[in-house]
Amino acid sequence: MDDAHPDAGAPSAARRSDRAHVLHSWSAHATFEPLVVTGAEGAYFVDESGRRWLDFSSQLVNANVGHQHPKLIAAIQAQAAKLCTIAPYHANEATSEAARLIAEVAPGDLNRVFFTNGGAEAIENAIRIARLHTGRHKVLTAYRSYHGATALAITATGDARRWASEPGAPGIARFWGPYLYRSPFHAGDEAEECRRALAHLADTLAAEGPHTIAAIVLESVVGSSGVLVPPDGYLRGVRELCDAHGILMIADEVMVGFGRCGAWFAIDRWQVVPDLIAFAKGVNSGYVPLGGVIMRDAVAATFATRPYPGGLTYSGHPLACAAAVACIGIYREENLIERARRLGETVVGPALRAMQARHPSVGDVRGLGMFWALELVRDRATREPLVPFDASGAAWAPMAAFADACKRRGLWPLAIGNRLHLAPPLTIDEDALREGLAIVDEALATADRHCRG
Known part of the structure; x- marks a missing residue:
């Protein structure tokens, strides 16, 4: 066998x-x-x-x-009997409630959700939102990263999985993040790795022109490129660099959000509030495809009177959102x-x-x-x-x-x-x-x- x-x-x-x-x-x-x-x-x-x-x-x-959780299955069945699908320009109970609950567990004033069909699409839209909000075009991502396999997400990816799709979308520049075991900065301990990684990022910002940079995208805990837990102080330092230059901080929590790292979002461990969070996977445990972007109030205000030019037929799908409502309930109840x-x-x-x-x-x-x-x-x-x-x-x-x-x-x-x-x-x-x-x-x-x- x-x-x-x-x-x-x-x-x-x-x-x-x-x-x-x-x-x-x-x-x-x-x-x-x-x-x-x-x-x-x-x-x-x-x-x-x-x-x-x-x-x-x-x-x-x-x-x-886990697989076949009875409460999650029951929620999908009940939603299917009530309303299987509706266009995203309508409102419906499942999608509205999912957005409310996601905002409730998100850090700080991340109160508005743009729904997508998965994690790569969430990254695509987070970058698009950041560019429209700032009026800038360039985005920084880490070399040891994976952000998805759609056109812009695979370009934003730092590891070898992007090679077959190059040349990719324009406007992406890269930096090295902290990784003490194989330190690119020859650091001797976590504190030194943190300082040197932040100095390197500051130098990269200066070389790329901070006034041209819309966002820094990074996984709060690097996922499939290594399960790399950042040293204490690193994400806080990234937040401070972003604030100093008017750059948005995008936390990719597609893999590590919704309890995977022992917090609703992995970034919560360091009490840092990003401007946008890309999520998927754990929001409803993948029972029905769902992802999205959670954004701070100031970012959402950009689209109060100016339409956001994005979205797909299945954005905020009722079955997927009903599953998210049930899944968040399961996290809490259990x-x-x-x-x-x-x-x-x-x-x-x-x-x-x-x-x-x-x-x-x-x-x-x-x-x-x-x-x-x-x-x-x-x-x-x-x-x-x-x-x-x-x-x-x-x-x-x-x-x-x-x-x-x-x-x-x-x-x-x-x-x-x-x-x-x-x-x-x-x-x-x-x-x-x-x-x-x-x-x-x-x-x-x-x-x-x-x-x-």
Whole structure:
């Protein structure tokens, strides 16, 4: 039985149709063999062979309240019976209530919501709003970042996923953000990394012309480019630089918002209020596509008498917004925000640090709440990555073997670059969480074999 694709026997109708007609994202269809999933519940999903998988990725870090939550399903069913769809130029109860609740949990005076169909579209509109508000054209983003795969969002992305789409949209300049383990600033501790990263950003602003810059876009906690938690003081420093130059601060909270980092929004940890927040994923756990931009009152005022030139047919879709209303209710009723913070501090963090002490392949451990990364290396002294940057094929084989070791034990991992990202549903049972961590611990033996010294 293939570790990654355990379906036995002749291909099912679902697999045959998939292979004949579906082009999957980020995949070459002639070589890609997807798992056929037939069901899911809580922290688990099931493939067509009947095998049950512990989902340590929340799919794409979106199923925050787990799979098939009955209250969320009931809310979608009730909304479908009442009003399935309506054009975005109308108002409706579900969309209005979702906006109210989102504004209620957002920091500061971020009180108005522009709804989109996902995170990339949220970034597109946040940048457009910032340009229209400031009358400036340029936007700064970090090199270690991912903001989505639509035209402007992929240009704003800093990592290698943008290469195939270049040349991209104009007006994007980049800077290096803090990353102490592989510091671009040769810092010795977090405080020094913070100071030097902010000095570098200030120099970049000066070189690009601050009067030309509409916004700085950054992930409050960098997501798929590394689970990089900024040092204390960094986001505050970015806020101060923005204020000094009339630049808007856009927090990309698509992956880390709505409890993932143990707060409604990850930026809340540092008590910084951005001008705009891009959100998606956790707002309704991906049950129906939804994203959006939350903006401060002063930004929203730009469009009080001047129409905002954006929006799509499904913006603020009633089914998606009804799911958001229910999902926010679930976060509150089940105390999931505080639970994520507690489990991160008392279970996940200690377990991963213990793995680091046992396994020479674990170079760094970092994270918050229910969002963590193990960075795997060949040599702790030199910090040589287990696989090279942007590795694929044979070069990525050590990470592939590690991921397969997790899968053999029934855990679905999120392996990116030389890292394992851990992002289980916030609702995961504590015993299941410990079981998954034990599987990761066992699987690390495959990575240890590549270590020197």
